[in-house]
Amino acid sequence: MKRIRFKFRFSGMFGQTLLVLMTVTIVIGTFFAYFLGNLYEEQYLEKQSDVCFANMKERSLEADKAAASLTAKMESLLQAQDCSRLMVSGKNLLQQQAMNVVQELSNLVDRDEDVTEAYLYLPYSDKVLSSDKSVVNSESFSRQELLDVEGAAAGNGNFTGAMKTGGFGNGLFCLDGEGWMIMDYPDAKTLARVILRLNLPEIYRKMGLAAEQTTGSGMIYVYDGRGIPVFSGMLAYPGAERLMVSEQEQAGDRKEIYRSGEGYILVYQSDRTGWYFIQHMDGIHLDVEAPSLVRALVTYGLFALVLLTIASFYLIWRIYRPFRALLESLISQKNQGGGIGNGGVSATEQELLRGIVKEDREQNERLKDILQSVGASLSEHLFKQLMTGKSWDENAVRQTLEQIQSPFPLDGSYRVLALTYRSREHGGESAVDGELYGLQVIRCSEEYWGKAALVQSVDMEEQKLGIVLCMKTAMTETTWYRELERFEKSLRRRLAERGFEVAAGGSDLAGTFFDLNVLWLQALADLEQRMESARPENPGVQMLGRLLKGDSGKKEQEGNREVHIRVERAKELIKDGYGDSSLSLESISEKLGLTAPYLSRIFAEHQPPGFLDYLNRYRLERAKDFLRKTDETVGDIGLRVGFNSPQSFIRVFKRYEGETPGQFRARIKEGGDA
Structure with a gap:
């Protein structure tokens, strides 16, 4: 048979194969680098934001403590007897009660460093009582906007700090650079309003918002529920352009993260005060020096080129050349009118195909055997x-x-x-x-x-x-x-x-x-x-004991006596605690210092059929006494003797006694045999 030959350009095939492999390697490497970069950025954002949020939460707790303390003092003032009388006194203001309340307001300011001024507004009397021990008409009060209670009744009493229709509702808010806190009483119809002017510098100090006390990548800025800066007199707040955000990254329980330029804006809202704590966090920047980058590219680039060259040679030698020869042979035989079944494929090519199929089958079988043994x-x-x-x-x-x-x-x-x-x-x-x-x-x-x-x-x-x-x-x-x-x-x-x-x-x-x-x-x-x-005593020692002391079987008797004592002790614990539904083999074995399997075995030997049967029967005997002597319901008796539910009590009672607890009680009352 004449051998079929064809032209084969090794350099062209090698170049194309190498080019394809290099392209695939670059695409995969680029994608992998992008994936790693995103993964690293996500981990950085998660860990760094946790630190910042923990810091903001710590500052928020200090504000919450101050708000809770002031709330308790305001409630105590509003619920005082003198204050209650003033609420309904109308135009005829009770002088003695008014002086007492004014003194309480003054004491509140003197004793609480978080408050600088305190006022009590009485709508029915149209008066304002002040911590400076004065009583003035409402129209003479300098901050009229704080007295508008038209929309205050719609408030729900929580510290949202939001504006109410026609006035300020209950809560914390800022006005003209000053901090205020208002509480109306009662909620449905305002009879009195307590107004406190907050000592913002003192609260700022307690919250630890000074620059040297903060951690993280930036200062923490606090806004009230309406978005007004709280500590504008102590801290230079950033402009609106610095807080511009593009999209929300994450959202959680009172926590939000927004992307802002190359960094992030972290927002945390206090649950009690309603204040927003905002902090700017820088994004991650990977700075790589040019010499290091070039050195890495040269080193790993050459290494990758060597591997790709070896892979190209392998692909050409083991795959391209044999299959190209097969394809050329098939085309040649087809042009000559021949076929594979008629000898169109050379013996060398057929042997090559059989070798490839056989090699794959053998490798699969070896892998299966390895997996079974390793498994x-x-x-x-x-x-x-x-x-x-x-x-x-x-x-x-x-x-x-x-x-x-x-x-x-x-x-x-x-x-x-x-x-x-x-x-x-x-x-x-x-x-x-x-x-x-x-x-x-x-x-x-x-x-x-x-x-x-x-x-x-x-x-x-x-x-x-x-x-x-x-x-x-x-x-x-x-x-x-x-x-x-x-x-x-x-x-x-x-x-x-x-x-x-x-x-x-x-x-x-x-x-x-x-x-x-x-x-x-x-x-x-x-x-x-x-x-x-089960460990027997040494036979020589046993024989010596029998000859000298005559105590044959004494060891065995002592062992049986010890086991009997343990079983009787377990029965006593059942008698004392049968009414506890949590009483079990495990709880009793723990009290006796034994394992549950060992106690179960010796209990079954000395009190067959076993522990659970003895416990159920003891509880049922006590239950029958209560059924005879009391008028308690069946469910109450079942719970009293230690069953988890009335249903389980009835089910166990019927299994052991052949009748329900109700049938047993009815039979006893009719004079039947107990």
């Missing part, structure tokens, strides 16, 4: 990290579970088993034997619990194994610990021929994947208590 290892590592209480990130845990396709949900019914094993004879088994025995324990555990739960085994330190169970079906505490006993016996029976001993302990139930550390500690505590109660 199992990652799963055990993740569970071990959570069980040992090491630091973890909740989002990272979620992502890991999704990536390894773990069947374990974040929310479920989780329990943990703690297993330990040791050689029956000290030094009798090697480390390899112990490792094999541990693998057998894991296999037996997975077979035993595989139908009832999702199982994950974790190899812990010092010949301890952790078995995490995500239960598929609900199981009571009594059933759980009985099943745990059967599981332990099953392990010992199946692995009896080995030279090891195994013991198991269990935890309580938890509803989330992130409680594995708590469950592991509970399982370890239960395991230690089980091993302590």
Whole structure:
């Protein structure tokens, strides 16, 4: 077969490929630089604005404290008996009460450094009482605009500082460079108005608005609710052009951020005074020195050019040349009337295509195998990290579970088993034997619990194994610990021929994947208590005790007596606290210094079927006494004996007694057998 040849201009193809790769690299680099710049600016804005807003909030709190203090003093004045009489005295002003109120106004100014003048306006009497101990007619008062109460009744009593129709309403406001505070009484129909002239320099000092006391990138300017500067006499306020904004960047709880030129305007509104705190914050500027920029471009530009050159050669050698040869061959065969099926493609080209497809398939298979093996290892590592209480990130845990396709949900019914094993004879088994025995324990555990739960085994330190169970079906505490006993016996029976001993302990139930550390500690505590109660005394010591003291079985009797005392103590706690709906196995075990699994097991052994059954029956006996001897409602009795709701009381009563509490009471009143 004649080999088909074609003209191939290597320099032209190389140049075009390199040009395309360089263009793509520049576009991606530009986009990435723009993205990083925006991200950096957002982080700068968030962090720097938090500092500024915290500073403005601190200044606002000082103003709020002053406003709250003055409000309390004004309310106290208005509610005084002398003031109440003056409100309705009309034209015949009561002189003695007027003098008393004038004295109170004078005392208010003398005792409060935030106030310079205080007035009480009485619309019915048409009089103004002043802190300078004078009483004048309203038309003689110098600030007539402060006496207009026509629109004041529409005020809602909060400190918005907004203008009311026909006059000033309740609140804080500024007028002609002076600060004022007004309170009308009552809200519906004004009988009296307290007017305070504020000592703005003192409030300015308390708020810490002096230049040396502020932090951030600029001064803080304060405006009242109408946009009038509050401290115009103490601070040079900026012109309107400096506060021009283009668009709103962010908005939150009484916080707003606007873009202004190359910087930002931060606005914070006080909740009580209604004042606006405004601060200008500079934008971020990235200044890069020209020599550093040139050096970086040369270094990374050359490095990128080398990589692009290598990529161009690879693309030409592995992709362009073979497929161009294939295309030329197909065109040639088509012109000659041939086809691929008729030998139109050369053997070399077909082999090349098969190699590419086969290589891709093999790589996919290898990736799948790697993911499966790594997934199992990652799963055990993740569970071990959570069980040992090491630091973890909740989002990272979620992502890991999704990536390894773990069947374990974040929310479920989780329990943990703690297993330990040791050689029956000290030094009798090697480390390899112990490792094999541990693998057998894991296999037996997975077979035993595989139908009832999702199982994950974790190899812990010092010949301890952790078995995490995500239960598929609900199981009571009594059933759980009985099943745990059967599981332990099953392990010992199946692995009896080995030279090891195994013991198991269990935890309580938890509803989330992130409680594995708590469950592991509970399982370890239960395991230690089980091993302590099951640990036999040295046979030689037992025999010596029997021969010398004759106290055979004394240790066992003392152990049983101690367990009996613990159970009786738990019963006493039930008797004393049965009326508490929060009484539970966990709360009683904590008071006794025991773990909940251990108390549940010994309670079930000495008072079957178990703790919950005994608690329910005791509560029902007390409830039957109340049903016989009192006229309380069924719901009140149920709550009195410790049930969470009347419905749960009726449901449990009927399950144990075969009738509802109401039916029981009716039968007793009819003379039936209790």
